[in-house]
Every structure is written in C-alpha cells, then in structure tokens.
Amino acid sequence: MTITATMVPHSRPFIETDELQTAIEVLRSRRLAQGGMVEQFERGMAAYFGLAGGVAVSSGTAALEVALRAFGIGPGDEVVLPSYVCAAPLLAIQRVGAIPRVVDIDLETFAIDPEAARQALTSRTKAMIVPHLFGLPADLTALERLGVPIIEDCAQTLGAMEQRRIVGSVGLLTICSFYATKLLCTGEGGMVLSRDESLLERVRTLREYDEAPSLHPGATNVKMTDLQAAIGLAQLNRLAFFLERRSSIADEYRATLDGTELVKPIVPAGRTHVYYRFVVRMTDLHNQVNGVSTVIARFEDRGVQCRKPVFRSLHRYLELEGFPASEEAERTALSIPLFPSLTDEEVAQVHVALCSEWA
Numbered sequence: 001m002t003i004t005a006t007m008v009p010h011s012r013p014f015i016e017t018d019e020l021q022t023a024i025e026v027l028r029s030r031r032l033a034q035g036g037m038v039e040q041f042e043r044g045m046a047a048y049f050g051l052a053g054g055v056a057v058s059s060g061t062a063a064l065e066v067a068l069r070a071f072g073i074g075p076g077d078e079v080v081l082p083s084y085v086c087a088a089p090l091l092a093i094q095r096v097g098a099i100p101r102v103v104d105i106d107l108e109t110f111a112i113d114p115e116a117a118r119q120a121l122t123s124r125t126k127a128m129i130v131p132h133l134f135g136l137p138a139d140l141t142a143l144e145r146l147g148v149p150i151i152e153d154c155a156q157t158l159g160a161m162e163q164r165r166i167v168g169s170v171g172l173l174t175i176c177s178f179y180a181t182k183l184l185c186t187g188e189g190g191m192v193l194s195r196d197e198s199l200l201e202r203v204r205t206l207r208e209y210d211e212a213p214s215l216h217p218g219a220t221n222v223k224m225t226d227l228q229a230a231i232g233l234a235q236l237n238r239l240a241f242f243l244e245r246r247s248s249i250a251d252e253y254r255a256t257l258d259g260t261e262l263v264k265p266i267v268p269a270g271r272t273h274v275y276y277r278f279v280v281r282m283t284d285l286h287n288q289v290n291g292v293s294t295v296i297a298r299f300e301d302r303g304v305q306c307r308k309p310v311f312r313s314l315h316r317y318l319e320l321e322g323f324p325a326s327e328e329a330e331r332t333a334l335s336i337p338l339f340p341s342l343t344d345e346e347v348a349q350v351h352v353a354l355c356s357e358w359a
C-alpha cells in the first residue's frame with residue numbers, strides 16, 4: 001500500500017528541534033554507544049514512575065525477556081498473559097523456556113480479564129504479564145488480589161492512572177517500549193523498571209556481557225545507544241504536552257462520533273486514558289471475518305490510514321480455542337489515527353472521513 005502525500009498516516013513520531021539538536025550534540029561528541037545519556041534517560045523514566053531505577057535496553061521485546069530472566073523464570077514455570085496483544089509477551093515467555101498461559105480479555109477495556117487470569121493459575125504460575133492496552137490501565141486492583149507477581153507492560157500506556165496510582169508503579173517489574181510509533185519514541189528501544197534494586201542489578205548483568213566477572217548464560221547484548229537515549233530524554237520532557245494533545249484530539253473524535261452506534265473507548269471509574277490509540281468497536285461486524293479490512297480500505301480511499309489495533313490474537317498462533325472476547329475484538333476493533341503531531345487540518349480530514357462512514 002502506498003501512502004499518498006495527502007494521506008493521514010496511522011501514526012507519525014513527533015520530532016522537532018529539541019530531538020534534532022540533542023541528536024546532533026551526541027553525534028558531535030562521538031560518544032554514540034551506551035553512556036551518560038542512557039543513564040540520564042533511565043533516571044528520568046524512573047522518576048516519572050516514582051521507582052528506584054530503570055535499565056534501558058534495545059526494545060520492549062528485549063525488556064520483557066530480560067525482566068522474566070531477572071525474576072528467575074525459566075523452563076517449567078508458567079506465565080499468564082492475555083491473548084489480545086502483540087506477540088512480544090508470548091515470544092519473551094517462550095524464549096526463556098517458560099509455559100505461556102494465554103487467557104481471554106475483558107472486551108470493554110481490551111485488557112486481561114482478572115477472572116480468566118484467576119482460572120489459569122496453577123502451582124507453577126510464577127508471574128502475570130499485564131499489558132495496559134491502547135492507553136488504558138488494566139484492572140490492577142483486581143489483578144493484585146490474585147497474589148501473583150505482576151510484570152506491567154507499559155509499551156502502550158504512560159502516565160495513565162488506576163486508583164490514583166500511575167501505571168507502571170504497581171507491579172514488581174515494569175517494561176516500556178520506545179518504538180517509533182509509541183507514546184515516547186527513540187526509534188527502537190525499551191526499558192525495565194522496578195522498585196527492587198536487586199532485580200534491576202540482575203537486568204544489568206543480562207543486557208551486556210562485556211568485562212563481566214562471570215558470564216550469565218542468559219546474558220546478551222541488548223543495550224540502548226546514547227543517541228537513542230538523548231532523543232528519549234527530549235521526548236520525556238514533552239510527555240505532558242503529548243498526553244494533553246492526545247486527550248484533546250480524543251475529545252474531538254468523541255464529539256464527532258457522538259450518537260453513532262459505535263462503541264467508543266470506555267474509561268471505567270478510577271482509571272484515566274492516555275489515548276495511545278483511539279479504538280472503536282463496530283458491533284455490526286460481529287459476524288464478518290473480513291469486515292474490518294473492508295472498512296480500512298474505505299478509509300484509505302478517503303485519505304485516512306486506519307489499522308486493526310492487534311494483528312492476531314495469541315491463542316490463534318497457539319491453535320487454542322475458547323477466547324470469545326479476543327475474537328470479537330479482532331472482528332470489530334478499528335484504530336483511528338491519533339498522535340500528537342497530527343495537525344488541525346489532518347484532524348479535520350479524519351473528522352470528514354468519520355462522518356462519511358458513520359454520521
């Protein structure tokens with residue numbers, strides 16, 4: 001598919017003078033690999049979450065893998081995760097040799113269903129990966145009651161609150177992704193954060209092996225570069241503005257779609273949404289396997305690139321059955337472009353496309 005000059009893309013990073021200047025400064029310093037910028041970025045992110053520290057790595061996927069290893073998860077251990085999410089959590093569990101226990105979601109919030117998670121617990125359950133999807137916190141309060149260590153996956157959610165707690169500050173370990181489309185981006189990149197210094201120290205021994213007094217068999221090279229970290233720091237300084245802009249665009253979309261049959265993003269009491277994605281559900285597509293693709297094609301004709309928010313539910317990779325909510329989400333969910341660098345003209349173009357489809 002080709003994106004025309006007038007096409008509103010599904011996402012686009014916000015890169016302006018601060019990011020450009022800081023990247024040039026790092027290039028001029030000739031200090032490109034992991035160094036002082038990475039340390040500053042780690043401290044900045046840890047302060048944002050109110051945690052003891054962070055360990056920057058090369059991607060969110062790598063962060064998940066080293067987080068699991070640092071927590072001592074390996075062959076024979078079970079890790080619970082939701083089906084409706086990108087493949088990274090599943091791959092990380094498989095790479096450390098543990099057993100994934102995939103469970104269904106709560107359709108309203110797209111997050112792991114606490115009751116389904118409870119039913120999947122066994123004596124071998126060592127942890128639960130809890131992604132906060134599309135900018136909305138999962139039901140951390142209900143999940144905490146299960147008494148299983150939580151690894152919060154904040155790849156899609158930064159700054160949202162659950163019962164007055166910032167997401168990422170609740171679990172034993174937290175991971176972030178700074179991929180190009182994310183709330184805060186460094187191109188590729190990730191981080192593991194925790195309040196537990198000993199876990200962070202183990203993550204540090206896993207992310208690099210050079211000059212280590214002894215070699216951990218899981219050690220690898222998943223370091224972040226100073227160039228990436230410098231861009232990340234510039235983005236972190238603007239995060240509050242990014243979230244404000246996202247929230248005001250979400251308000252505009254809500255106003256446009258008011259009165260339509262669509263299920264708009266739901267924000268349960270006690271939680272806030274940061275609109276990493278604006279995902280609607282088209283309940284009339286309930287019985288159609290390719291309904292979402294047809295709608296995406298119509299939006300493309302109108303110059304707006306929409307997407308299925310999750311490519312494929314994980315239970316389908318594993319050939320499992322009995323995941324009605326994840327399958328319903330796959331058949332009916334559509335993500336509409338929402339990112340802080342959208343111009344007012346582009347928002348107006350999306351508004352016109354939304355009205356042509358639904359209003």
Ligand SMILES: Cc1ncc(COP(=O)(O)O)c(C=O)c1O
Nearest residue numbers: 059060061086088131155177179
């Ligand atoms: C919920 C979630 N977790 C983890 C990841 C993996 O992050 P990365 O792409 O940086 O490896 C993603 C990426 O899309 C994600 O959406």
